Amino acid sequence: MIRFVLSRIGYGLLVLWGVVTVVFFLFHLSPGDPVRNLVGENASSEMVENIRRKLDLDLPSGKRYVYYLNDLSPISVYTLNVEGGRRNWDPEVQGGWKCIALSGNNILVLKPPYFKRSFLSDRSVTSILLEAMPGTAVLAVSAISLALLFGLLLGIFASLNKDSAADRTILFVSALGMAGPSFFMAILIAWLGAVVWRDHVTLAVWPLLFLIGFIIWSFLKRKNGGVKYAMRWGLSIVGSWIIFTWIIPSAAWNPHLTLPGTGLDMTGSLYSVSVWEGAYVDLRNLILPAITLAIRPLAVIVQLTRSSMLEVLSLDYIRTARAKGLSERRVVFVHALRNAVNPVITAVSGWFASLLAGAVFVEFVFGWKGLGQEMFLAIEKQDMPVVMGGVILIAAVFVVINLLVDVAYGWIDPRVRRA
Numbered sequence: 001m002i003r004f005v006l007s008r009i010g011y012g013l014l015v016l017w018g019v020v021t022v023v024f025f026l027f028h029l030s031p032g033d034p035v036r037n038l039v040g041e042n043a044s045s046e047m048v049e050n051i052r053r054k055l056d057l058d059l060p061s062g063k064r065y066v067y068y069l070n071d072l073s074p075i076s077v078y079t080l081n082v083e084g085g086r087r088n089w090d091p092e093v094q095g096g097w098k099c100i101a102l103s104g105n106n107i108l109v110l111k112p113p114y115f116k117r118s119f120l121s122d123r124s125v126t127s128i129l130l131e132a133m134p135g136t137a138v139l140a141v142s143a144i145s146l147a148l149l150f151g152l153l154l155g156i157f158a159s160l161n162k163d164s165a166a167d168r169t170i171l172f173v174s175a176l177g178m179a180g181p182s183f184f185m186a187i188l189i190a191w192l193g194a195v196v197w198r199d200h201v202t203l204a205v206w207p208l209l210f211l212i213g214f215i216i217w218s219f220l221k222r223k224n225g226g227v228k229y230a231m232r233w234g235l236s237i238v239g240s241w242i243i244f245t246w247i248i249p250s251a252a253w254n255p256h257l258t259l260p261g262t263g264l265d266m267t268g269s270l271y272s273v274s275v276w277e278g279a280y281v282d283l284r285n286l287i288l289p290a291i292t293l294a295i296r297p298l299a300v301i302v303q304l305t306r307s308s309m310l311e312v313l314s315l316d317y318i319r320t321a322r323a324k325g326l327s328e329r330r331v332v333f334v335h336a337l338r339n340a341v342n343p344v345i346t347a348v349s350g351w352f353a354s355l356l357a358g359a360v361f362v363e364f365v366f367g368w369k370g371l372g373q374e375m376f377l378a379i380e381k382q383d384m385p386v387v388m389g390g391v392i393l394i395a396a397v398f399v400v401i402n403l404l405v406d407v408a409y410g411w412i413d414p415r416v417r418r419a
Contacts, residue, residue, distance in 0.1 A: 008406045012399040019395040020072065024065055027384045034119055034382045055119065056086065071114040072392075079105045093124075115389035120381060125389040128374060133393070135270045135370035136363070140355040142286055143293035148348055151298045155305025156332065162310060170302060177299030186292045186365040193288045194266035201259040264288055267367030289366045293359065297351035304347055308340035349405040 035051050036043075052058045056067065067087070070076045071094070078089035080098075082105050089098070089109055096111020115125035154174075158167045268285030312318065313336055321331050360372035367373075371390055378386035 005403075005407060008403050012403050015399055016392075016395060020069065020392055021065075023388050023391050024068055025061065027388055028061055028064065034384060038119055068116075071116065074111065074113065075099075076109050076111060076114075077102065077106055078109050080107050081105065115392070116385040118378075118386050119383045125385045128386055129371065129389055129393055132369065132371045132374040135368060136359050136372060138270055139286065139289055139293065139359060139363070139368060139370060140352060142290040143355055144297060144348060144352045146290060147294040147298035147301055147351070148344075151301025152305055152337075152344070155302045156309055156337070158302065158306045159309035159313065160332070167306075171306075174299035174302040177295045180295060182292065182296070183361040183365065185295055186289070186362045189288055189292050190266050190365055193262050193291075194264050197261050198263065199261040201261055262287075269367065269369040271369075285366075285368070289362050289368050292362050292366075293355050297347070297355070300347050300351065301344055304343045305340065308343050309336060312336045312340040345405055345408060349401045352401060 035048050035055070035057065039047060039051060049058070056064055059067075070078075070087075076094075076096075077087075078094070079085045079087045080089055080101075082088055085105075089096075089107060091097075094109070094111055094114045096109045098107050099110050100108040102108060112126070115129070117124055118128060121128075154170050158170045161167050264284055264287060266288075268282060270281060270286065271279045272282035272285065273279050309332075313332075318331060318336055321335050322328075326335075359368075359370060360376055362368070363370045363372035364376055371393070375387055375390040377383075378390070
């Protein structure tokens with residue numbers, strides 16, 4: 001097991017090195033001068049050159065790349081007390097501890113990764129990312145937890161009711177969820193949740209009764225012509241909705257049911273500010289962006305759970321467990337689900353890291369202060385250290401999550417360790 005874990009750590013470090021290399025040259029070889037964007041077109045040439053030297057932008061790309069790798073490495077080589085030196089070690093800037101004195105003025109330093117400083121604010125990129133990361137982490141964890149909970153339940157329900165109207169409805173809705181882009185769903189959910197349904201929700205009674213009747217009828221008839229009844233009742237619902245909503249708008253014939261609205265705002269962050277209470281955690285602002293981010297992973301988890309459960313439920317040991325008289329709940333949740341959950345674990349791990357990257361659009365639409373919004377503003381202003389630090393951080397999260405998933409696979413299935 002130790003050899004298995006060490007090999008996965010080695011692969012992860014190689015992936016991180018590749019990401020750092022691609023990101024560095026992608027941003028440093030792109031057109032545009034960040035110094036001119038910073039000081040303006042009317043700045044003197046002397047000022048521009050001084051700022052370029054301060055930011056190491058006057059060095060060749062290869063040398064900057066080596067310096068950047070040295071800054072990111074936990075074991076780095078710096079100089080000590082060299083007048084005018086670019087690589088002087090300052091504990092207040094790079095952090096860390098002096099380990100070994102090397103030849104000349106060079107020293108070996110043990111430190112956390114150093115992501116440089118922001119071009120615009122001159123703040124440490126690490127402090128910027130640490131300030132923005134909690135909001136994105138809370139949003140991503142909430143979204144993936146929501147998707148995992150409802151995705152497993154709906155996938156299990158669909159597999160136990162294969163080819164029924166409920167199964168087809170779940171598959172149809174999950175396909176729509178997978179097809180919806182994040183930015184479009186964010187705008188749609190923000191409009192519905194914070195504008196249309198903010199104060200109250202009005203439902204026509206007769207179409208609602210037809211819908212309830214359709215669900216009950218299709219459930220009772222799912223094993224005997226479920227598709228035929230689903231089509232018949234679906235047409236009845238659409239027709240009754242048109243008749244009672246548009247053709248007969250009278251309240252006497254078409255009573256309405258008014259429900260309380262969401263009461264949610266379109267924009268907001270994890271922390272809100274009150275005149276009396278100051279800053280406080282406002283979880284209401286989390287609801288709409290978490291639902292938006294959860295839609296696509298929810299759809300994937302539903303389909304993966306359904307297909308895996310159908311495959312496992314057809315195996316011989318499941319039939320043996322049922323023949324021995326075990327309860328259906330124990331057969332499904334103890335014997336079948338544990339063996340069907342591997343693809344779901346892979347999907348959850350991949351989607352959790354993807355949510356950190358996909359949160360850029362969602363955070364921008366909902367005004368959520370997090371890593372996505374910080375990176376969007378940095379890209380807009382060509383603040384390269386912040387963008388590079390954010391991309392490398394997301395890549396590191398990908399690597400760590402994949403490592404944990406591989407270890408979990410090795411613990412669940414010993415055959416993986418021997419592969």
